[in-house]
Amino acid sequence: MMKFKEVKHSIPKVDGRGLLKGASAYTDDLTVNSALIVKLLRSPYAFAKIKSIDTKKAQKVEGIECILTYKDVPRIPITRAGQGYPEPSPKDKFILDNYVRYVGDEVAIIAGTTEKVVEDAMKLIEVDYEILEPVLDFEKAEGHKSVIHPEKEIYSMFPLGLDARNNIACSYLDTMIVGDMDKTLAECDFVVKERYYTHAQQQTAMEPHTSTAYIDVQERLNIITSTQNPYHTRRIIGEALNKPLRDIRVIKPRIGGGFGAKQQIHNDIYTAIVTLKTGKPSKCFYTRKEVNESSFTRHQMRFDIQLGANKDGIIQAFDMQLLSNTGAYGEHSLTTFMVAGSKLLPMYNKTKAIRFEGKVVYTNKCSAGAYRGYGAIQANFAVESAIRELAEKLKMDPVELRLKNCIKEGETSPVFQVMGEGGEGIAQIMESCKLDYCIKRGRELIGWNKKYPSKQIAPNKIRSVGTAIAMQGSGIPLLDMGAAVLKLNDDGFFNLLVGATDLGTGSDTVLSQIAAEAIGVPVDRIVITSSDTDTTPYDVGAYASSTTFVSGNAARKAGLDMRAKLIEEAARALEAVHKDDVIFEDCTFKLKDSHESITLKELSEGLYYKFGADMKQLIASGSNTSPKSPPPFMTGFVEIELDIETGKIDVLEYVGVVDCGTPINPNLARIQVEGGILQGIGMAMYEDVVYSKDGKMLTNNLMKYKIPNRKDVKKITVEFAESYDPAGPYGAKSVGEIGIDTPLAAIANAVYNAVGVRIRSVPLTPEKVLHGILEKS
Amino acid sequence: MILKLNINNKFYNTNIESDESLLVVLRHLGFKSVKKGCDTGTCGVCSVLIDGKPRLSCQFLAARAQGHKITTVEGLGKKADAIIDAIVNEGADQCGYCGPSLVLTTYAMKKELKDPTVNKIKHYLAGNLCRCSGYEGQLRGIKKYMGVK
Numbered sequence: 001m002m003k004f005k006e007v008k009h010s011i012p013k014v015d016g017r018g019l020l021k022g023a024s025a026y027t028d029d030l031t032v033n034s035a036l037i038v039k040l041l042r043s044p045y046a047f048a049k050i051k052s053i054d055t056k057k058a059q060k061v062e063g064i065e066c067i068l069t070y071k072d073v074p075r076i077p078i079t080r081a082g083q084g085y086p087e088p089s090p091k092d093k094f095i096l097d098n099y100v101r102y103v104g105d106e107v108a109i110i111a112g113t114t115e116k117v118v119e120d121a122m123k124l125i126e127v128d129y130e131i132l133e134p135v136l137d138f139e140k141a142e143g144h145k146s147v148i149h150p151e152k153e154i155y156s157m158f159p160l161g162l163d164a165r166n167n168i169a170c171s172y173l174d175t176m177i178v179g180d181m182d183k184t185l186a187e188c189d190f191v192v193k194e195r196y197y198t199h200a201q202q203q204t205a206m207e208p209h210t211s212t213a214y215i216d217v218q219e220r221l222n223i224i225t226s227t228q229n230p231y232h233t234r235r236i237i238g239e240a241l242n243k244p245l246r247d248i249r250v251i252k253p254r255i256g257g258g259f260g261a262k263q264q265i266h267n268d269i270y271t272a273i274v275t276l277k278t279g280k281p282s283k284c285f286y287t288r289k290e291v292n293e294s295s296f297t298r299h300q301m302r303f304d305i306q307l308g309a310n311k312d313g314i315i316q317a318f319d320m321q322l323l324s325n326t327g328a329y330g331e332h333s334l335t336t337f338m339v340a341g342s343k344l345l346p347m348y349n350k351t352k353a354i355r356f357e358g359k360v361v362y363t364n365k366c367s368a369g370a371y372r373g374y375g376a377i378q379a380n381f382a383v384e385s386a387i388r389e390l391a392e393k394l395k396m397d398p399v400e401l402r403l404k405n406c407i408k409e410g411e412t413s414p415v416f417q418v419m420g421e422g423g424e425g426i427a428q429i430m431e432s433c434k435l436d437y438c439i440k441r442g443r444e445l446i447g448w449n450k451k452y453p454s455k456q457i458a459p460n461k462i463r464s465v466g467t468a469i470a471m472q473g474s475g476i477p478l479l480d481m482g483a484a485v486l487k488l489n490d491d492g493f494f495n496l497l498v499g500a501t502d503l504g505t506g507s508d509t510v511l512s513q514i515a516a517e518a519i520g521v522p523v524d525r526i527v528i529t530s531s532d533t534d535t536t537p538y539d540v541g542a543y544a545s546s547t548t549f550v551s552g553n554a555a556r557k558a559g560l561d562m563r564a565k566l567i568e569e570a571a572r573a574l575e576a577v578h579k580d581d582v583i584f585e586d587c588t589f590k591l592k593d594s595h596e597s598i599t600l601k602e603l604s605e606g607l608y609y610k611f612g613a614d615m616k617q618l619i620a621s622g623s624n625t626s627p628k629s630p631p632p633f634m635t636g637f638v639e640i641e642l643d644i645e646t647g648k649i650d651v652l653e654y655v656g657v658v659d660c661g662t663p664i665n666p667n668l669a670r671i672q673v674e675g676g677i678l679q680g681i682g683m684a685m686y687e688d689v690v691y692s693k694d695g696k697m698l699t700n701n702l703m704k705y706k707i708p709n710r711k712d713v714k715k716i717t718v719e720f721a722e723s724y725d726p727a728g729p730y731g732a733k734s735v736g737e738i739g740i741d742t743p744l745a746a747i748a749n750a751v752y753n754a755v756g757v758r759i760r761s762v763p764l765t766p767e768k769v770l771h772g773i774l775e776k777s
Numbered sequence: 778m779i780l781k782l783n784i785n786n787k788f789y790n791t792n793i794e795s796d797e798s799l800l801v802v803l804r805h806l807g808f809k810s811v812k813k814g815c816d817t818g819t820c821g822v823c824s825v826l827i828d829g830k831p832r833l834s835c836q837f838l839a840a841r842a843q844g845h846k847i848t849t850v851e852g853l854g855k856k857a858d859a860i861i862d863a864i865v866n867e868g869a870d871q872c873g874y875c876g877p878s879l880v881l882t883t884y885a886m887k888k889e890l891k892d893p894t895v896n897k898i899k900h901y902l903a904g905n906l907c908r909c910s911g912y913e914g915q916l917r918g919i920k921k922y923m924g925v926k
Contacts, residue, residue, distance in 0.1 A: 017862075019873025020860075020870055021810070022877040028804075206812075206875050207814065207872070256872045503872065668868040674910065675908070675909045678911035679908070703819050707908060710903050711900065
């Protein structure tokens with residue numbers, strides 16, 4: 001086991017105390033009181049064409065500064081998805097358009113001095129709509145007579161299979177094919193062939209999407225925003241408004257959760273355009289209704305799975321055909337879809353034949369976008385349910401089936417090379433993979449051998465266990481890049497500047513720990529500043545489980561660079577013959593075989609005040625991108641109690657055993673997993689985005705869209721496998737997403753183990769469970 | 778209308794609209810610890826203490842607050858330290874958006890619950906939603922603070 005001084009220690013988050021004391025730290029807290037209030041007039045129809053729009057009466061309301069319709073804004077197709085560049089999402093969104101494509105789509109931007117003024121003006125805007133037939137069923141979207149994107153300008157930056165005339169945002173065919181699927185399936189002793197559905201889910205970050213804009217003294221546009229990716233935001237705003245990026249600054253302050261929701265741009269574009277038009281500061285703070293109805297949900301998906309195995313239980317064939325619903329616009333449509341394959345197929349790597357294909361369709365619903373575990377959680381439900389169905393056919397313990405087939409350390413899968421995010425991937429060997437340990441340890445912790453499959457504990461109650469395994473990545477190989485800068489100050493402390501985006505995960509703390517470990521100083525010598533496009537170096541942002549691995553390696557490199565520079569300067573100050581003679585420990589530089597020494601504080605004072613011609617600023621930097629994306633692995637085990645009279649499921653305990661390499665801050669890593677598990681349980685049990693027949697979202701507030709509360713949690717147990725990945729900073733892999741993946745299948749499998757009812761669509765509501773029980777009897 | 782509000786033991790004279798919520802008025806007066814998270818009184822991030830009891834400031838008309846003692850986390854000062862330490866030592870503060878309201882409600886709970894248990898703690902804090910932490914880390918910390926095993 002490796003020994004570390006700063007990493008692998010649970011220190012409190014560097015911003016934790018300040019936040020809990022109520023510091024002004026979030027976007028709205030930092031907004032000036034004089035900021036114009038910006039609101040959006042939104043479409044009441046799922047699909048319509050604006051025949052005419054008249055703002056004359058509204059303009060006359062006292063206090064109104066600016067009302068903009070599609071006639072007043074640049075018409076440049078963009079994608080609001082903050083990902084790599086060239087962007088792997090279709091450019092199918094205009095700031096405002098003469099078509100509205102879902103209930104809640106933007107019709108006009110209104111800015112005025114108070115909320116009241118803006119709301120009064122909104123009511124006076126007269127819009128004449130030509131109502132069109134909406135496409136609401138994603139299984140009927142392809143080739144529907146209503147074409148959601150008839151506009152000519154939309155395009156993709158590289159071939160995605162965009163076919164807007166047929167409502168197809170992208171497609172992926174004839175590429176991810178290994179072996180002869182039909183022949184292999186025909187030769188298998190047992191085949192599972194089933195269809196599974198997953199629904200949309202709301203990210204529900206507690207802080208609604210918020211943006212404020214102002215013009216600074218250099219007459220540049222400044223935007224403070226709750227974003228996960230300030231650099232992508234700057235690029236997209238620049239593109240949409242046709243402005244050079246040098247005229248735009250994007251600052252991410254503290255943000256109140258993201259989970260992917262803030263990986264798209266939301267209201268930045270509206271505050272930016274209002275401030276540019278009026279010259280005045282502006283702010284836009286979404287209502288919860290807007291967050292739910294008019295931002296982004298998880299992609300709804302349909303999976304057709306075929307799994308084939310021989311009598312010995314070795315899985316020979318793995319086929320996944322996927323249909324995904326991207327809603328009105330195509331943000332993250334291809335990448336979410338591909339993750340469904342790339343994070344599931346390699347887990348079972350003994351297969352002879354692999355096939356993964358499908359399409360992503362437009363519908364007249366709220367756009368789908370990024371949400372923690374995107375693609376992977378949906379596919380995990382389908383695949384890990386199918387694995388349990390295969391175990392049933394084989395008459396094999398599902399845990400044993402997984403142990404027999406799962407990927408192990410030193411192994412690989414052809415999928416890594418074929419599939420990346422939006423294009424080809426990169427081959428990799430699992431240099432750290434403790435998945436088999438995670439499975440065995442989880443089995444022990446839940447008491448599987450005593451509890452599987454189930455036990456009747458009362459006439460109406462059955463207790464049972466279920467399980468699923470999961471794999472994520474650590475950033476996107478050779479696409480994600482993060483950088484860090486370290487600056488020495490005259491009291492012997494360091495500023496760590498990173499573009500990485502702490503959205504409440506604790507990445508500022510984790511990166512500080514890594515930099516401190518690399519320099520060889522206590523973490524309290526590091527003061528971090530993150531996520532400001534003017535003052536911090538580039539980073540893709542917080543998504544794809546990238547920060548600990550990608551940005552963490554940048555912080556490590558910057559730290560090592562700083563350490564070398566410090567030693568060089570200390571050697572000069574100590575008049576060492578060779579810099580190898582300098583030992584740096586306990587913030588003091590000592591000469592080997594001598595009593596000569598200089599403290600870090602003294603050295604820094606010398607460099608800035610006393611060393612004459614040798615005075616200088618010490619700055620070190622590190623950039624990191626990697627051909628590797630070492631996957632974290634996890635096993636989820638659940639024990640449920642099922643009421644067979646009502647169909648209600650109670651989750652008694654959820655056990656997660658995780659291999660994320662070295663947990664840089666074990667407390668923070670644990671909370672990442674616990675929080676992920678509960679979001680997964682929410683999606684498994686009751687969270688659901690429900691629409692009316694005419695396409696209006698019914699679950700548009702937190703009364704109707706229920707997220708888990710404290711009383712819904714009985715017990716969550718999380719443990720980490722002892723693991724070290726040589727590519728990670730001090731052995732770390734990322735851990736932000738993996739926690740969310742397993743609950744859907746684990747709980748569905750537990751339901752099956754309790755009552756023999758197989759539910760192939762989430763959420764696992766009491767109605768579905770009871771229906772299944774009644775149908776069986 | 779002109780209102781005289783007692784916030785954290787100081788008096789503030791402020792001119793408000795008659796239909797404004799206490800949340801809006803507090804934020805306008807600079808008490809930024811009081812957050813807005815939903816519009817339906819569901820999430821709890823706007824919680825303040827009114828005469829020592831947790832209340833949702835988004836559901837409380839500012840005009841009704843005159844004559845009552847309003848406490849925000851800024852007003853707890855050092856009295857909040859033990860609660861804050863209990864939460865941050867577990868890493869359970871996370872994004873922090875629900876944090877000030879959780880600290881306030883926990884402070885009120887300590888005064889109110891004579892015989893605290895895990896279930897009573899969960900029940901008392903059920904109205905304070907958190908999407909980051911999965912609640913378990915917060916519970917570990919708060920149990921210690923409340924002296925519950």
